[in-house]
Amino acid sequence: MRWHGVFRRFVLARHYRFAREALVPHFFDALTAYALELSRLGLPYAKEAVAALRELRTLPLPSFTGEVEDVFFSIQAQLAEHWGEEVAGAVRRGLSRNDLDLTVFRAYLRDRALALLADLLRLRQGVLRQAEGHRGVAVVLFTHHRPAQPSTLDHYLLGVESLLARDTERLFRALSTLNRSPLGASALAGAPYPLDRKRLALLLGFEGPVENTLDAVASGDYALELASALAGLGASLSRFLTDLLFWAGQGAFQVGEGLAQGSSFMPQKQNPVVLEHARIYAGRLLGGYHPLAFLNHNTPFTDLNDHSTGVLEPLAEMLFVAEAAVELTRAALEEGRFLPEGLLAEFSPEVLASEAVDLLARKGLPLPEAYRRVKGALPGLRPELLGVEREELLAWMDLEAFFARREVLGGVGPKARAEALKGAKKRLKAHREALAALRARVRLSRRWLQDLEPQEGQEGAEEEGQVKGQEHQE
Template identity: 45%
Template sequence: MNWHPVYLSAVLKADYAFAQAHLLPHFLEALKAHSLGLLKVETPHAQAAVDGIQALRAFVAPHYDPAVEDLFFTLDRELSRHSPVGAGALRTALSRNDLDMTVYRLSARAHLMTALSDLSGLRRTLLELATRERGTLMVAFSHHQPAQPTTLGHYLLAVESALSRDTARLHGALERLNFCPLGAVAMTGSSHPLDRDYTARLLGFSGPIENTFDAVSAGDWQTELAGALSTCAVNLSRTLYDLLNWAAQGLLTLADGLVQGSSVMPQKRNPVALEHARTRFSKVLGYAQALTFSNHNVPYGDINDPGTDAQEPLWLMWQDFSQGVRLLSASLEDPQIDRGRWRELTEHSDTTLTELADTLARQTGDFRQAHAVAQALLKTLHTDGRSLQQATDDDVRALGVAVADGTVAAALNPDAFVQRRTTLGGPAPEPLRVQTERAELRLRQDTAQQATWQAGFDAAEERLWTVKTL
């Protein structure tokens, strides 16, 4: 084929380079499984195909040759040099349609396992830091305004809780991804007696994709992965917003290897690791959009949009996601927390006023009235140029509410505020302990499931290359 120079440079060379760099091992795995499947159904010369692919396991793909269209035909040519009859047999009941889709799923599965491992590492880091900072007072904000006191540990457990749901979404995506297109051939299967269950098991898949048309056409597994990673990236970007805000106030300082100085300002300690992590997650959203649009408004069949052309943005999405997660995890392994400054900000805010209203409501039984009294108290204090911490019992009595001595000071104490939040999920020590134990259990269960999956995939790969004949 005399390829047009533009098609050659824009498509064929680029696709070959990507496949050469990232997909070659998966091509060989899929071809080995197919050759063993042919051997199982007694296809003539299938043993030669098995032997030929086995010999190519360490094959290093050459630079692109315009005379050979893509990586598959490069492998086909190389196999022909070893065994022409083996190469001929291997082509039986095999299309690039089902082969490519099998390779893409194998690649995505491997990257997904890496992403899950990285995410588990971040969750572990969050739990360790949350335990360390379980008593560190902080101001929680709502609508960008100081709201209530809580603890840094409570905040970090909230982030881990969101990541546990992200993990569950990725687990579900893996379960749906892990089905094998091999044997669907062009899209209608084959008149040859293939055992698609057998080849699926050889590759560690849960089974074959039931419908052969669906096997070579489906792109929903890619958009599901893009959606799950996007949700996680958004969750983490919100956390990064807070971390960078705290770093700007000196409440949190990253370790030396994660900050960068200035060529002009000697005092600068820029938290660049957090900035780069944020950028990585923003790029995940961009690549996810590319995957979505590659699958949007196109025919449901074998086409390049959700196939070959979707693989680079999918790969880039994996790379940026894992880099972002690792950067964030490294940043939170041992940050310096200025607990005194966090406490000072909490003690010099109006955020404990809710507890004064709660205290008055317990006394009167009317929270509406208690809320109005607390609001009136704050207005009076501001008019007088005083802070909430300067409020006295007499200030409340002046508003027509009788209180015992020491009521106001006790209600406005931020430590007491946290200690009294004992309902499920609150920041008090006991519910925080329960949350931590549950989070630890979830993480152990998730990592155990991931280890089981990984062991199964590794065992399948080892068996695949061990089996040389039937």
């Protein structure tokens, strides 16, 4: 068939290149799992198709020539040429590109999301290392862009880590929706053979199938949930990076030499550009959600390219952008250093004004009057205007005393910070274990599906063992 040049350029060739670069292993996984299930049902040539697919996946797939429209038909052409039409046709029994493509897309996005989660956990580990290494280092924090109250750097970083932990949980929840298999749904009504769709899902390392067969090929919410979680991560990173940039400008944070750039005109400058580039990537994540929403908007609830092939490249780009934002932030944090004197550059008696109000209130002065008296003693919090002894005021306003009075859950008190650090480490460990379990499931499935030479009589036993093992994990 001679494809129109415009269609060939903007659709067929583009999609083929993307699939050839990113999706081929997932196509072979899905086709092999499907052939295994057909073989279990005793369909002719299905077992031969399994062996053929396992061998063919080790060979390079041809580039786009226009002879076939996509990677699936390219694989089919290779099977027919080298193993015969019967073998090529066997794997297509009851199979539609609708359920095959959506299975491949979900598997690809799942792997990318798992890799991003690993990057995010490493960033959180880096944040906790910095918190542990800067216990009790005083810092003036701002509200409404004005110096507000003192805190400690580890208290601040533990707050950032808590935010990133929730981003991690949002990604896990999005992954739970994404990590479901459409295979066996066929075009939309279900395959005409008694396939075990739960078994197919487990063979491919999914948590289970998308149960309704129309939903399996028509749903687009998996893409929306993932995009939303990525946008949330972008917002979190952007806020953290904005603070780091502010501190860099104040001489409170210095990025590593390999992450800074000098000026072409001003030799004295060493610019913290890694933070700026990381924030650019984080900002791009915020805009990534809308194309995914528009692709689902006003589309009928059936199989459509809008929410299948249409969402793949935007999501792949978002995952790349998220990886860049996370990794650049981690590198900046690991290679940079905080300068305590810069963190306290905005320290003055005024940032302890609320503490002076509390001192007067504790002495029995009505709170409104205490507030007015402290405000009248500014700037400088002059003791004679407050009506307290200078030594008493200095002792009360001591930073360590300020911190020690705040032993509430999550507060800046030393014990509270130690407990928070302990809890953050425990939470990070739990997230690592959850990620390891998901990755192990996928690795186990892939090892079985790629096995080129199962021993005689071992194929069914190994497959059964894998499925049972994964059911146990469930």
